[in-house]
Amino acid sequence: MLPEDAEVHFVYQMVPYVSATVKAGDVEWISDLPYVISVLPDEKVYLAVDSLSTPANTTLNDPYQDAFYLLNETNLDINSTSLWDMGYTGEGVVIAILDTGIEESHPDLDDMDDDPSTNDPKVIGEVSFVPGESADMPDIHWHGTHVASIAAGTGAASQAYPENASECASWWIVPPRTERGVAPGAYLLDVKVLSASGWGYDSWVLAGIEWAVNHGADIISMSLGGPMYSPALREACQAAIEKGVVVVAAAGNSGPSRTTVGFPGGFPEVISVGASSETSPAGTPGVIDFSSRGPAPMGSEYGEDTHVLAKPDVVAPGYMVMAAFAWYDTYQDMLEWYGLSFFDAWFYIVASGTSMATPHVSGAAALLLSAFPGATPEAIKAALTESAVDLGYPAMVQGRGLINVGRAYELLKNAPKGTYDQTELYMMNVSNYVCEHPLLPQDFECNLTLVVDMYTRLDRYNILGEELMSRGMHAITLSQKLEETYQSFYVELEEPIESPHPYYDDMWEVYTVTHPGAASISVHFTRIDVEENYDYVYVYDENWNLIVSYTGYLVDVWTPPVPGDTVYIVLSTDYTITYWGFQIDAYRYTLPTGFWLPFVPPLEVYASAAGCNSTTIMDVGANYMVLNVSINLEGYGDNATINGEVYSGPYSYTGLIGLPVSEVNITVCSDNSTVEDDKEAQVLVYGYYVYPVTKNVLEYQGIDILYIPDLLDPEALSELLPPEAVAAWVEQGGSLLFEGDDVWPPKMRYNIYTSYYNVTWSPNAEGRVYDTTDINTTAFPTLTEDVDTLSVGGAVASLLVDSPAVPIVRDNFG
Secondary structure (H helix, E strand, O other): OOOOOOEEEEEOOOOOOEEEEOOHHHHHHHHOOOOOOOOOOOOEEEEOOOEEEOHHHOOOOEOOEOOOEOHHHHHHHOOOHHHHHOOOOOOOOEEEEEEOOOOOOOOOOOOOOOOOOOOOOOEEEEEEOOOOOOOOOOOOOOHHHHHHHHHHOOOOOOOOOOOOOOHHHHOOOOOOOOOOOOOOOOEEEEEEOOOOOOEEEHHHHHHHHHHHHHOOOOEEEEOEEEOOOOHHHHHHHHHHHHOOOEEEEEOOOOOOOOOOOOEOOOOOOOEEEEEEEOOOOOOOOEEOOOOOOOOEEEOOOOOOOOEEEOOOOEEEEOOOEEEEOOOHHHHHHHHHHOOOOOOOOOOEEEEEOHHHHHHHHHHHHHHHHHHOOOOOHHHHHHHHHHOOEOOOOOHHHHOOOEOOHHHHHHHHHOOOOOOOOOOOOOOOOOOOOOOOOOOOOOOHHHOEEEEOOOOEOOOOOOHHHHHHHHOOOEEEEHHHHHHHHOEEEEEEEEEEEEOOOOOOOOOEEEEEEEOOOOOEEEEEEEEEEOOOOOOEEEEEOOOOOEEEEEOOEEEEEEOOOEEOOEEEEEEEOOOOOOOOEEEEEEEEEEEOOEEEEEEEEEEEEEEOOOEEEEEEEEOOOOOEEEEEEEEEEOOOOOEEEEOOEEEEOOEEEEEEEEEOOOEEEEEEEEOOOOOOOOOOEEEEEEEEEEEOOOHHHHHHOOEEEEEEEOEOOHHHHHHHOOHHHHHHHHHOOOEEEEEOOOOOOOHHHHHHHHHHHOOOEOOOOOOOEEEEOOOOOOOOHHHHOOOOOEEEEOOOOOOOEOOOOOOOOOOOOO
């Protein structure tokens, strides 16, 4: 029970949260209540818009744009027109726009068929969770109307050029149907969660999500976000997705800096959208600078473990996009006052931001749902991400790339259907174990179990783990294992890397520090001496992402760790005063050494006569392999080739070779021209470092059982424990064990590991407890006397699967 003076705003039904205003002094007392798990601050969220302009005051002198990005152009770029040609326009699909409101009188948003004689409104429901701003209040801000028309506008206000329009006026009036939204046949829900000033609170957004789900939304579109991770908001998104609703959110507009993706766009379940431009300096569609970059930092001061997640998922048009303007009638009145009544004023306005990109993806999802009714949110997300067009940017910038709705359609259309082959007896590989406890291997004392304690609910669902431990099972956690993988090294340069002393005017000089195979490099400057605020030393990573910059006078400076094996240092100077410059004398590097897997005895590849010998080292799931090798080539005709890199004799090298691969091919050739040694061309491999947890790591470490208790974040875990590595290990005899009686979040997320065995989990597998006040007291009068609320537990469905499966374990406890 809350204090009497607490002001309760929302009691949510979809997630176990209450929104209330309480005194700061009461927070600790409330936190100590036995039924309170945590108390969270109600964080602010904001629009994800970067800029706004009317057509008349917009410059087109821009390398990222050859003109305004009209919706007919954005639709061509994301290939939504291919679904239009097939007759799919989003008909019957409902998109909830969680924003500042929708101006329903706008011609693009007032009805479905643009026929004034019919009564078929496009906006079929509206609500406001903003105090003091009602749902029928106009969209004073403009943002919600703009994004709504991108998602589902009919384009009715697109107009032909008037004959008497001046040249000045006609250049920005758009032709008929040019401004058609991505899914013009879709319905809209107007869910006001942001104020007229463009901000709101997590609690308002959470209430909007719940309302949208309860009012038939198929898609929730949120062109908003904030910097703070909110467990409550994430659980609301998870609950919506569990109920079959696609959730799309903006990545944010804080680029090009890294780790700037906001929330809810940063949640793993949500489709996070970055912004692309119509063109780029390269002449092709590109990712605009302001679009937020990943990774997204998951976790916060709320007590959750912090980790990072690869985001955004995709990009979509979000720069200089022309779409509906909520104030169109105001401008029309103003222009008529000036005597300019020959055209219908500013029905459209140009805006930029991931706000504009997000409704493109929401509309795309609506097209796919109209083509494939009943497709799950996971299927829609997978189709959009897997079919996206690679624009050539790093994953943390573009995600998988620019969405392509036509390709997503083909992917869903041709998606294979899983079948179970009963001869695949290695599936799950626990059926051969029989013991008094149905889940315990008979010889468990001899087994080493790797307990996955990251991205799982080990603390809440460790029933099996505790049972195993009580019987003496030997176990190690994944986090303990990963501690073995870090090594750091110091290198002093034989010759310093330095600028001219003094440096020159108008310099843009690039200097490079590289260490093949390194995971990161920190560079040491003995001295930096440049004109402050005019000349700079910039430090970039291998993908030319800016890491840090320096200006002025500094000594003994270590840069932050720069990801990758290459660092670019740029000296940029102006045309006036020149100073001493800079000098680099050393660097530190970390090897992505990961787990050390030795060959005992060393793996040897050699040639002792004219000819070649080859071998292959394969490790399923490896991101990279760093080989510890010795290469000895005696003659000029001898050579060794390691994954395409040729080493020619005479040559000798002992050290590390890093390769970003999961398979290494080694070929050694000799011309038999020397007789000093029978093995005149030889490569010895003493072992290799590998990351993350691969098939060979699991085997070499002697892991017999992999125990995953209630998986929370499959994408994040898959970066540490690749599903393909687990599948290969299981096929060789490993045991994969899941646990989780409270089957929420939905066990469909286990598909990432079990689909290799043709086992996919049903979205209906859940074991929640529901409260209901709808009790038929006449049917069971003795049971329901004096009862006003009944808690009903859902059936435990730990092995409820969509694809056929062999029943391996039965729940003996009901």
